Amino acid sequence: MTTEAADPVEAVAVSPAADPGFLQRYGTTIEYILIPGAALVGALAVFGIFVALFGKNPLDLYFYMYQGAFGTWFSWQNTLTRAAPLILTALCTALPAQLGMVIIGGEGALLIGALSATSIALAMPWASPLVVQIAMVCAGVVGGGLWITLAGALRQYRGVNETISSLLLVYIGLAILNHLVEGAMRDPSSLNKPSTREIGAANMIGSIPGTDVHWGLVFGMVAALASYILIYHTVFGFAARVAGGNIRAARIVGLGVGKLIMTICFLAGGAAGLAGMIEVAAVQGRTNANLAAGYGFTGILVAFLARQNPLAIIPVAILLGGISASGGLLQRRLGLPDASVLVLQGIIFVFVLASDALYGRVGFLKGKS
Amino acid sequence: MADGSIGLWTVPLAVFGGAIRVSTPFLFVSLGECITERSGRINLGLEGTLIMGAMSAYGISYLSGSPWLGVLAAGITGALLGALHAGICSLPRVNDIAVGIALMLFGTGLAFYLGKPLIEPTAARLPAIDFGWWSDIPQVRAALRINVLFLIGVAIAPILFWAFRTTRWGLLIRTAGESSDAARAMGYSVLWIRLRATMVGGFLAGIGGSFLSLFYPGSWNEGLSSGQGITAVALVIFARWDPMLCLWASLAFGGAAALGPALQSVGVTSGYHLFNAAPYILTLAIMIITCSPKRTLTGAPAELSITR
Numbered sequence: 001m002t003t004e005a006a007d008p009v010e011a012v013a014v015s016p017a018a019d020p021g022f023l024q025r026y027g028t029t030i031e032y033i034l035i036p037g038a039a040l041v042g043a044l045a046v047f048g049i050f051v052a053l054f055g056k057n058p059l060d061l062y063f064y065m066y067q068g069a070f071g072t073w074f075s076w077q078n079t080l081t082r083a084a085p086l087i088l089t090a091l092c093t094a095l096p097a098q099l100g101m102v103i104i105g106g107e108g109a110l111l112i113g114a115l116s117a118t119s120i121a122l123a124m125p126w127a128s129p130l131v132v133q134i135a136m137v138c139a140g141v142v143g144g145g146l147w148i149t150l151a152g153a154l155r156q157y158r159g160v161n162e163t164i165s166s167l168l169l170v171y172i173g174l175a176i177l178n179h180l181v182e183g184a185m186r187d188p189s190s191l192n193k194p195s196t197r198e199i200g201a202a203n204m205i206g207s208i209p210g211t212d213v214h215w216g217l218v219f220g221m222v223a224a225l226a227s228y229i230l231i232y233h234t235v236f237g238f239a240a241r242v243a244g245g246n247i248r249a250a251r252i253v254g255l256g257v258g259k260l261i262m263t264i265c266f267l268a269g270g271a272a273g274l275a276g277m278i279e280v281a282a283v284q285g286r287t288n289a290n291l292a293a294g295y296g297f298t299g300i301l302v303a304f305l306a307r308q309n310p311l312a313i314i315p316v317a318i319l320l321g322g323i324s325a326s327g328g329l330l331q332r333r334l335g336l337p338d339a340s341v342l343v344l345q346g347i348i349f350v351f352v353l354a355s356d357a358l359y360g361r362v363g364f365l366k367g368k369s
Numbered sequence: 370m371a372d373g374s375i376g377l378w379t380v381p382l383a384v385f386g387g388a389i390r391v392s393t394p395f396l397f398v399s400l401g402e403c404i405t406e407r408s409g410r411i412n413l414g415l416e417g418t419l420i421m422g423a424m425s426a427y428g429i430s431y432l433s434g435s436p437w438l439g440v441l442a443a444g445i446t447g448a449l450l451g452a453l454h455a456g457i458c459s460l461p462r463v464n465d466i467a468v469g470i471a472l473m474l475f476g477t478g479l480a481f482y483l484g485k486p487l488i489e490p491t492a493a494r495l496p497a498i499d500f501g502w503w504s505d506i507p508q509v510r511a512a513l514r515i516n517v518l519f520l521i522g523v524a525i526a527p528i529l530f531w532a533f534r535t536t537r538w539g540l541l542i543r544t545a546g547e548s549s550d551a552a553r554a555m556g557y558s559v560l561w562i563r564l565r566a567t568m569v570g571g572f573l574a575g576i577g578g579s580f581l582s583l584f585y586p587g588s589w590n591e592g593l594s595s596g597q598g599i600t601a602v603a604l605v606i607f608a609r610w611d612p613m614l615c616l617w618a619s620l621a622f623g624g625a626a627a628l629g630p631a632l633q634s635v636g637v638t639s640g641y642h643l644f645n646a647a648p649y650i651l652t653l654a655i656m657i658i659t660c661s662p663k664r665t666l667t668g669a670p671a672e673l674s675i676t677r
Binding site for chain 1 (some may be wrong): 382413453457460461462463464466467468470471472474475476477478479480482485574579595596599602603606640641643645646649650652653654656657660661662
């Protein structure tokens, strides 16, 4: 995670552009697409070898992966449904990364956001659906936001490493969720799978017309777009990137680093909390341990693969959503264990990080400068 | 009724016995991470190493019938994952924390994938030594059934403490961790030192995993480790990179983790999940108390990216 992820617009502004050749102008952008792309292809190749060791045909594997992810309208809808929470949990890692922080606790913020959203929906049974939904969004964002702000505050005021604290908060959040779901908030009729009461069919947020994809996808895309504008086109975002690049310089020019950290962490956690709210209000209808499905952890991978760029998160989340959507088909047709998606994600992650070494070294992209 | 005769003493006794049982994985992972971090690199992937170790130990023990072969296999698996971590980290501009996160996910996924057929069968488990033979009370005997791995771990801590201070290898690891320039000036390859330190760290963490699947809880399933690895990494920071403090801290964490099951055994079931989260809450609380934004921690290796 080098913080040199300058956006293409700035890169052009910096270079004197005496000879605005194509490579010079777009070399960095091409690099940011080509290198992760190559890492992805490499990871897929290694995964193909891996399944070949278990006697499966890698070509079948790639075919079914494509079929399960993007082959039919049905699989596209499945993919997009899974991409929605991934966009939001990826923002939970990508936004703090602008400040040079590594937050990996999106799963915890998702759970707390889901819990807050469910609680507020259950507390206001008299209200109209729209009011309940707005309240749920607010509760989810605030719950998740405060959860990650805690990790940010500990970093800023106590010097506690945010990577470790945010991961510990995942386990604490899961314990709180289990405690409430099996205790105070338990629906007595949920016997095998302890759950809260349902928020009610009227309060569910429903699907985008003409599809089975819920509105969460739109929520996620809007959040990613807003984050992109915030980071690259506002003074606040500029300040955040300055602080991420050189925290001492940021202090010297008088930026309130503490305030930046808290705000960014709140927004990051809020995004993951919103993902939790969406999983409740669009998929599960209630809170239970099913919510800990690993979206928070896959989100970390999405953020790194997108090189922490909020806009790039959208296509990458769709890609990773596709990989996870194809898991079912791989299980049925090839008899691969459900964990094969996790293995592939791990391999991709390793390749993407190793490919960091390639930036600035790909010969033909260097241009003439 | 032996149960009635010791009454409420059941809880501290169960916590004591649990501290010894539960602390063993913490102990091995934290000692391993201690070696790695002293060489100037942090390996967050030990969570994945722990789970891979547990799976491979169980698999090899099941196939060979010998749990000790399983322990060895777990160690070798851990060392290989450590070599992978060190190998990727030795590439230019690659961040060790991020690689650790990647290997955490990779190790977990791979263990679940390969371990799928191992959920059903029962593997040969590690034997325990009965230190409670003198007592008639079953709870005392249960608490004092101690595994050899625990004793090995307890022995490794002072050996490491001594080795860091006096041996050539200890000095080299510390030099690489305090100033890679100094190590380079002396003609040593920092990457090579860190590779070996990470492999040894992975070896120990893998053995910690074998304890999980072969002794306590003593089976393989996908919920076997939930954050013990990462807690142990945090514990090294709390223990100030001192192997002896790692030992005491592991015992304290084991006790905290044993509190939930101990209370459950005497019928306190409310708040079970919260008691189970005690080690994480304790870790966080200790980090809040011992860290400071103004100075770097005493004893922290200067090259460590986590203490910047």
